[in-house]
Each structure stands twice: as structure tokens, then as C-alpha cells.
Amino acid sequence: MRPTRRALPAVALTLTASLLLTGCFASSPGTDAGPAEGAADGRIRVAMLQPPRSGLSPFSDDAFKLSRWSTAETLVVLDEAGDPQPALATEWTRNDPRTWTFTIRQGVTFHDGSPLTADAVAGALRAATEASPKPRILDGVELRISAEGDTVTVTTGEDDPLLPQRLSSPQLSILAPSAYTGATVNPVGTGTGPFVLTEVDGTTAAHLDRYEEYWGEPARAGGIDVTFVPDGTARAAALRSGTADIVEAVPVSQAALLDEETITEVPMPRTNTLYLNTGSGPFRDPALRAAARDAIDRAALVEGVYEGRADQAEGLLGPAIPWAAERPERSGRTEAADPAGTTITLATFSDRAELPEVATALQQQLERAGFTVEQVVREYAHIEADALAGEFDAFILSRATVLDSGDPAAYMVSDFGCDGSFNISQLCDPAVDQALELAERTPSGPERRAAILQAEAAILNTDAAIPLLHERVIQGDAGNVVDSAKDPRERLLVTADTHLR
Incomplete structure (x- = not known):
């Protein structure tokens, strides 16, 4: 595992890849359709549109970055129709219009080695409700959270038929208790996803490794190396030159310069x-x-x-x-x-x-x-x-x-x-x-x-x-990329299934 250079605040979410459509596309030096070169040990190189705006805070849109890197997860995920499906919670019951009970998945460990428990889940959710400012998903929403045995009970201030969907937001992902011990929330090595965040270089780059103890199917790629490239022309050039395997948000003006086989319109x-x-x-x-x-x-x-x-x-x-x-x-x-x-x-x-x-x-x-x-x-x-x-x-x-x-x-x-x-x-x-x-x-x-x-x-x-x-949105993949997510909600990008041929 890479040494951690600097621990930054954040929380994130990984959605189960099978719930949404996936696909792939390609690039190599000097062409638009060949496989990218330079990726070592099956690591996937990703060029992303926006650098972190809030230090990877889970209570801002930065949470979606960690979601797209599959480094943390929520209790619930959404299927293609937007209906809730199990993730870190295996099932849930609506006890009355304002009270829901979630059963927490057993046998899950956080990236720091500590076990996922109902108490850990309740602590993560309370941290979100007590944050200032609150995550956008909780704007105007009152939640009370308690844990008992392997269940967490969430009580809302008003009737909320969408509480399970609300808990699917990347801004309500569940990190290890150690993530919440400082003045800010630390996502480095504290998630539960198939990739562990090991290194963050400010607003320049981030690195993740495969988490060998993942509770689901293990990641097929060895890791993810992320660079933040706000300039759309530069992102498209990275796809053409083979310096990136997956490129976010190719501008319309650049799409015409790429081989159609290397881009997917979502x-x-x-x-x-x-x-x-x-x-x-x-x-x-x-x-x-x-x-x-x-x-x-x-x-x-x-x-x-x-x-x-x-x-x-x-x-x-x-x-x-x-x-x-x-x-x-x-x-x-x-x-x-x-x-x-x-x-x-x-x-x-x-x-x-x-x-x-x-x-x-x-x-x-x-x-x-x-x-x-x-x-x-x-x-x-x-x-x-x-x-x-x-x-x-x-x-x-x-x-x-x-x-x-x-x-x-x-x-x-x-x-x-x-x-x-x-x-x-x-x-x-x-x-x-x-x-x-x-x-x-x-x-x-x-x-x-x-x-x-x-x-x-x-x-x-x-x-x-x-x-x-x-x-x-136009997304680009190198020709040797398999099963990158094409997610209209922009919660998924590299999943446990994504890998290089």
C-alpha cells in the first residue's frame, strides 16, 4: 500500500456496479482507438473534470468523487429506475410513517481493519446530521439515529417515504469511526469499498489500491490513479495520447476530434x-x-x-x-x-x-x-x-x-x-x-x-x-478498458468490475 502523504477530509459512497449500465472506450499514443500504454499492474488512470472544491468534504459535491472511485459505500443504492436496493444495509422496515429500521450487513470491515457495526453506522450518520453546513441531502430534514444489536433506527421529523433513497446519497456514506476523530472527516483508509484511498495530493491527484478484504467481489483492477484536469482540451488530449485510460466529460468541441469508438454519450x-x-x-x-x-x-x-x-x-x-x-x-x-x-x-x-x-x-x-x-x-x-x-x-x-x-x-x-x-x-x-x-x-x-x-x-x-x-455527458475510455460505469447520476465510474485487458 502506498504511504499516505496527507489525510484530507471527506466521505463517499460506492454503488453496486450491477445496478447501472456499464461500458468502455479507448485511446493510445498517436491514435484514438488503440489501448493506452503506461498503466502498470492493472492500475487505471483517470482524468477527472473538477479538482476537489471543499477538501473532499463529504458534505459537499466532493463526495461524488469518492463515490466514483468506489472507496466508500452507503446503506442503500439505487437501481436504474431509482428504487432502493441493499448495500451496507441488507434490509429495512418502515415501522410507521416516520420510523425506519435498517439491518446492517455482517462480515464487513472498514479499510482501517475495524468492523462495520450498527454503532459505527449510527455514528457516521450522526456526524452528517451535526455537520455545519449539513450535507445538501439533509437540507431541511431532521433525523434521529439510534443503534441496537445489528440494526439502526432512523426517525424523521416529518413523514418521509423517500428515506431509503435519501440514504443512498454519496453525502451519507459510512466511514470508520476513526474517520471522525479529528476536526475534519478523513476518508483516507476509512471506507468499505473495493478500493482503498491511500494518498491525496491536494487538488492535483489521488491514488487508490485494491482492498483485498472487500466484503463483495474483489476489484479486478490493481488500483486507480486520479489526476484532476479542468481543461477540456487537455482531457481529450490525454485520451488521444494514451496518458489516461478513462476521461470524464469530454467537451462537445473535442468529441469530433476523437474516434467515435473511444467515446460514449451518456x-x-x-x-x-x-x-x-x-x-x-x-x-x-x-x-x-x-x-x-x-x-x-x-x-x-x-x-x-x-x-x-x-x-x-x-x-x-x-x-x-x-x-x-x-x-x-x-x-x-x-x-x-x-x-x-x-x-x-x-x-x-x-x-x-x-x-x-x-x-x-x-x-x-x-x-x-x-x-x-x-x-x-x-x-x-x-x-x-x-x-x-x-x-x-x-x-x-x-x-x-x-x-x-x-x-x-x-x-x-x-x-x-x-x-x-x-x-x-x-x-x-x-x-x-x-x-x-x-x-x-x-x-x-x-x-x-x-x-x-x-x-x-x-x-x-x-x-x-x-x-x-x-x-x-461524453465519457472516454481507452481501448483496453473493460466495464467502466456509464452512470447518468454520476455516482459511479470505476467499479469493482472495471479493469484493463
Whole structure:
């Protein structure tokens, strides 16, 4: 095992690879399709998009890095449909609307050699609830945790039918008690996954070795060597030159320069949506919202801006959520009025490179339909407050539709409920609120999914949000990489099954 240079704070999660789709792709020096050279002892070299932003804190999005490295695990994982499946918990029971009991898997050891016990699990979960700030998955959520024998009981402050899904978040992974003894949480050598984190080089690199005592099927690769490469051109070059085996988030502009066999496009639960201000301005009129709806040419956006590497939106939820295709037929759409030169402000942000281009294309489409369009583009930090305050008539947003629990209801409530905290459309519609309330209180499974699709239909009938397209992320693998995960939720990348030929 490599010597530990510096122990950094973090917690993470590993999802079971068989629950999600996997695949592979390739590169070697001077070509795009051959096997990469230089990987020793079956170690996999990964070039990642973003360096740690919060010192690998488990209570930030850095937790997803450790999840993608398979170095720590949660009690529960999600299958492709978003339903909970056993991981460090083998089973669970809902005792009453607010109380759940989880049975902890036996025979598991942490990477520091200590055993996984109910007390250790309870301590890890309490650390998350007591953190400041709390993990995003616990925002507004009250949990009380107790351990008895080989079970952990979790009591929520309010009815929470999604508690098992909530416990699948990488921000609630379970580390050894020794991880929590200092001022910060230390993920180095304290997880339970098939790879043990042995070394972290600040925001530059990280190294993991195969954990020989893993409770499941052992890792097929000898280890993982991670480098953080924020520049997309440099990441693509690493794939071409053979200095990386797996590359995260290849930019659309670079994808055309790579052999198609070396890249995989993964549908993401992220939708580019045109939010229309229903609270003030011209789009208070449903007929003008309908005119904007009818003006949109989604195919032109996908082909012209995304070079065909996106999916035209049929609803708020896209192909990354397989059951969204079961949406019901809609009726009751408002007829469009003639805009007759109505002036509107169309805003977006520059942090995502494609959005200003989308804004320009939409401006042209809306003007052809008869609107007069004034465009506003700023950095997100300087435009979010005005968007939430209803300062714009229309706002283009790239929005994750499945948040940490793996369930779209939270996103819909946030964005379209009367009291939603991210209600850019200023929407307050009784039919929408009623549908959202039903979706929120329905237990997970087919009935909840049907209720979510009914809520989606209610939202779309208002034309407060016009979904444009669903994004894809482009991932690259070297030709000798086998079974890297292609995970729409971005929780998995290198799993126990991933290896080099």
C-alpha cells in the first residue's frame, strides 16, 4: 500500500456496479482507438473534470468523487429506475410513517481493519446530521439515529417515504469511526469499498489500491490513479495520447476530434428549460406563453448548438429517467396568441458555454414568431438573484431534474410549487400544487412514478416551463478498458468490475 502523504477530509459512497449500465472506450499514443500504454499492474488512470472544491468534504459535491472511485459505500443504492436496493444495509422496515429500521450487513470491515457495526453506522450518520453546513441531502430534514444489536433506527421529523433513497446519497456514506476523530472527516483508509484511498495530493491527484478484504467481489483492477484536469482540451488530449485510460466529460468541441469508438454519450438527468415569468410582465398571459412554446425549434438547438449530442425534450424528464417515456397523453393546451411585437427580456448565464449560444438561437426563433427580444447574459453568481426575483420575462436554465435522493419530485416542488425555493417562473397554480403534493406523499415505486408524471403534465399545461433539450455527458475510455460505469447520476465510474485487458 502506498504511504499516505496527507489525510484530507471527506466521505463517499460506492454503488453496486450491477445496478447501472456499464461500458468502455479507448485511446493510445498517436491514435484514438488503440489501448493506452503506461498503466502498470492493472492500475487505471483517470482524468477527472473538477479538482476537489471543499477538501473532499463529504458534505459537499466532493463526495461524488469518492463515490466514483468506489472507496466508500452507503446503506442503500439505487437501481436504474431509482428504487432502493441493499448495500451496507441488507434490509429495512418502515415501522410507521416516520420510523425506519435498517439491518446492517455482517462480515464487513472498514479499510482501517475495524468492523462495520450498527454503532459505527449510527455514528457516521450522526456526524452528517451535526455537520455545519449539513450535507445538501439533509437540507431541511431532521433525523434521529439510534443503534441496537445489528440494526439502526432512523426517525424523521416529518413523514418521509423517500428515506431509503435519501440514504443512498454519496453525502451519507459510512466511514470508520476513526474517520471522525479529528476536526475534519478523513476518508483516507476509512471506507468499505473495493478500493482503498491511500494518498491525496491536494487538488492535483489521488491514488487508490485494491482492498483485498472487500466484503463483495474483489476489484479486478490493481488500483486507480486520479489526476484532476479542468481543461477540456487537455482531457481529450490525454485520451488521444494514451496518458489516461478513462476521461470524464469530454467537451462537445473535442468529441469530433476523437474516434467515435473511444467515446460514449451518456444521457444526463439534466434539462435545458426556458422558464417563463408567470408572475409579472407579458408572460402572465397564458396565450403569449403558448406563443413562445410554439415558436421553439428544438431540433435546431440540438443540431446547431450541441452538434447533435443532446436529446430533444418531450417533457421535463428525459431519457436518463427510463420510466419518463411512460408519460400520459396531455390535453388542454392553451391556444397561442399573436405576439404582435411584444417586448420580452431573455436571460441566461455564461458559466455553461452552450447557454449563450442557446439564447442567441432562441432570440432568433422568438423574433421570427413576432416577439421583440432583449437579451441579458451574465455569470451565474451575478444573475441568480435577479432570476429568482422575477426580473426577467424568460430565463434559460440547465437544471438537474434528479437531485440527491434520485427522485424528481423534489426538483418539481422546488421549481414549480407555490412555495418553491427555486421558482424562477413565479408559478403558483392550484392544480400543480395538488399534483405535487400527491407525488410527494406517495411511497416509492410505480405509483409514485405515475404521480410524478401527472405532476409533470400539470406543470407543462401551464407553459411556465418549456423544456428544450436533455444534455448528455461524453465519457472516454481507452481501448483496453473493460466495464467502466456509464452512470447518468454520476455516482459511479470505476467499479469493482472495471479493469484493463
